[in-house]
Amino acid sequence: MSDQVLERAAQPALxxxxxxxxxxxxxxxxxxxxxxxxxxxxxxxxxxDRTARAYLMDEARAAGLxxxxxxxxNVVIRRAAAEAGERPALMMGSHLDTVVNGGRLxxxxxxxxxxxxxxxxxxxxxxxxxxxxxxxxxxxxxxxFPQPFWGSMAIAGRLAGLPREPRDHHGRPLxxxxxxxxxxxxxxxxxxxxxxxxxxxxxxxxxxxxxLERSGSRIGVVSAITGRTxxxxxxxxxxxxxxxxxxxxxxxxxxxxxxxxxxxEHLAAERRLCRVATVGHIxxxxxxxxxxxxTVRMTVDLRDTDLWRLAGAEExxxxxxxTIENSTGTEIEVVAETRSDPVSTSRGLRTAIEDSxxxxxxxxxxxxxxxxxxxQMIADLAPIGMIFVPSLGGISHVxxxxxxxxxxxxxxxxxxxxxxxxxxxxxxxxxxRA
Ligand code: HGY
Ligand code: MN
Ligand code: MN
Numbered sequence: 001m002s003d004q005v006l007e008r009a010a011q012p013a014l015x016x017x018x019x020x021x022x023x024x025x026x027x028x029x030x031x032x033x034x035x036x037x038x039x040x041x042x043x044x045x046x047x048x049d050r051t052a053r054a055y056l057m058d059e060a061r062a063a064g065l066x067x068x069x070x071x072x073x074n075v076v077i078r079r080a081a082a083e084a085g086e087r088p089a090l091m092m093g094s095h096l097d098t099v100v101n102g103g104r105l106x107x108x109x110x111x112x113x114x115x116x117x118x119x120x121x122x123x124x125x126x127x128x129x130x131x132x133x134x135x136x137x138x139x140x141x142x143x144x145f146p147q148p149f150w151g152s153m154a155i156a157g158r159l160a161g162l163p164r165e166p167r168d169h170h171g172r173p174l175x176x177x178x179x180x181x182x183x184x185x186x187x188x189x190x191x192x193x194x195x196x197x198x199x200x201x202x203x204x205x206x207x208x209x210x211x212l213e214r215s216g217s218r219i220g221v222v223s224a225i226t227g228r229t230x231x232x233x234x235x236x237x238x239x240x241x242x243x244x245x246x247x248x249x250x251x252x253x254x255x256x257x258x259x260x261x262x263x264x265e266h267l268a269a270e271r272r273l274c275r276v277a278t279v280g281h282i283x284x285x286x287x288x289x290x291x292x293x294x295t296v297r298m299t300v301d302l303r304d305t306d307l308w309r310l311a312g313a314e315e316x317x318x319x320x321x322x323t324i325e326n327s328t329g330t331e332i333e334v335v336a337e338t339r340s341d342p343v344s345t346s347r348g349l350r351t352a353i354e355d356s357x358x359x360x361x362x363x364x365x366x367x368x369x370x371x372x373x374x375x376q377m378i379a380d381l382a383p384i385g386m387i388f389v390p391s392l393g394g395i396s397h398v399x400x401x402x403x404x405x406x407x408x409x410x411x412x413x414x415x416x417x418x419x420x421x422x423x424x425x426x427x428x429x430x431x432x433r434a
Contacts, residue, residue, distance in 0.1 A: 045138070049181070072154030073150075095108075095141070096108055096111055117412065121419070138154075146281075149374060169281065169283060201379075201384045201385070202384075207390055208371045210393075213394055218363050218407060220365060224368045226371070233335065235253045235296040242291060253330055260300070260324060271316075283296065345375075348383065349418070357414050390407055
C-alpha cells in the first residue's frame with residue numbers, strides 16, 4: 001500500500017466515526033425486533049424490510065449523500081457530487097433483510113459500515129480514482145420470496161436465473177411487494193450494471209461461524225465463498241381422516257417429506273457427498289392434528305465449495321426423490337431452484353485487506369465462507385474482497401448472534417483502509433484484479 005495512502009489513512013480525518021456506526025447498528029436493530037424472542041425478522045420486501053430501507057436512506061440523506069432505489073429494489077448510495085458512471089465504482093455493501101428471528105448484524109453491519117466509509121470519504125474531500133458507492137442489496141436471504149441474492153443477481157445481470165413472476169412461499173406474487181419497495185418488475189433490466197462499471201467490490205460481514213473466535217484472529221480475510229443450491233419442493237399426496245384412513249394406501253405428504261429431510265441429512269452427514277445439507281423450511285397443509293397431510297412445501301439447501309460435488313449431491317438427491325415418490329405414492333415436484341456457484345476472492349484484494357489489518361495491528365487469517373453472500377453474484381462484474389469479524393459463540397441466524405463493539409469498529413476501519421487503497425489505485429493498473 002502506498003505511503004501516501006497509509007500516511008493519509010493514518011490522519012484522524014480519515015478515520016470512521018465509531019460512535020456513529022454503533023449508534024446506527026443499535027437503531028437499525030430495533031426495526032423488526034421481537035421483544036419476546038430478542039430476534040429480528042425483516043423478510044425481504046416485507047414491511048419491516050421497507051422500514052429498514054427507509055431508515056438507511058434517511059441516514060444517508062442526513063449525511064449529505066444521495067440515495068436511489070433501482071428496479072430490483074436495491075438501495076444505492078453515492079456522494080452528492082458523484083455522477084453515476086463518471087468513473088468505475090468502488091462498490092461496498094451487504095443486505096438489510098434477515099432470516100426469520102435472526103440476528104442484528106448479518107448483512108446490516110456490512111451495509112452500515114459501507115455507509116460509514118462512504119460518509120468518511122465524502123467528508124474527506126478526497127478525489128479518488130474510483131467512485132465509492134454503498135449498496136443495500138434486496139432480498140439476500142430469500143426468507144419470504146425464495147429467490148436469495150435477488151438484488152445482487154439483478155445488478156450482476158443474472159436475470160435469466162430469476163423467475164419471470166416470482167412468488168413468495170405462500171404463492172403471493174412479488175410484483176406488488178417490489179413496487180412498494182420502490183422497484184419495478186417490468187424494468188428489472190435497468191438494474192443491471194454494465195461490465196467495467198465496477199472496479200472492485202468489498203463486503204464486510206460477521207463470520208457467522210466459530211473459526212476466528214477459536215483462533216483469536218480479529219479479522220478474517222475470505223478466500224472463497226461456498227456454492228449453494230436451494231431446491232423448493234412441493235410434495236403432493238392425499239389429505240384424509242387420520243382415524244378412518246387405513247395405513248395401506250395412504251399418500252401421506254408429510255411422511256414423504258420426513259423421508260426427504262432424512263435423505264438430505266444422510267447424503268451430507270453420512271455419505272459426505274456435499275459439505276452440508278439442510279431442510280430449513282417446511283410448510284404442511286392442512287396442518288391439523290387429525291388430518292393426513294395433503295401437501296408439503298419445503299426447501300433443501302445444499303452447499304459445497306466444489307461445484308462438481310454440489311452438482312453430484314443434487315443428482316443423487318433428485319434420484320432419491322423418485323424413490324420416495326414410488327414408496328409413498330406421492331408426487332414430488334421441484335417448483336423453484338436457485339444456484340450460486342462457489343467463487344474465489346481476488347488475491348490482490350486479499351493482500352490489500354491483510355495490509356490494512358497489519359497497519360491496524362489486527363491479527364488476521366485467511367478462511368473460506370460457509371455462508372453465501374451477495375459478493376458471489378457481484379463477482380460476475382468485478383474482483384471481490386470479503387472481510388470477516390468474529391462471531392461470539394460462532395453462531396448466526398439466531399437472536400444470540402453477536403460481535404463485540406471493538407471488533408465491529410475494527411472491521412469497519414479495515415474496510416476504510418482497504419477502500420482507500422482501492423480508490424487510490426488507477427483501475428487501469430489495478431493489481432487487485434488478479
Ligand atoms: O444462507 C446464507 O448463507 C446467507 O446467510 N444468506
Ligand atoms: Mn444470512
Ligand atoms: Mn448475510
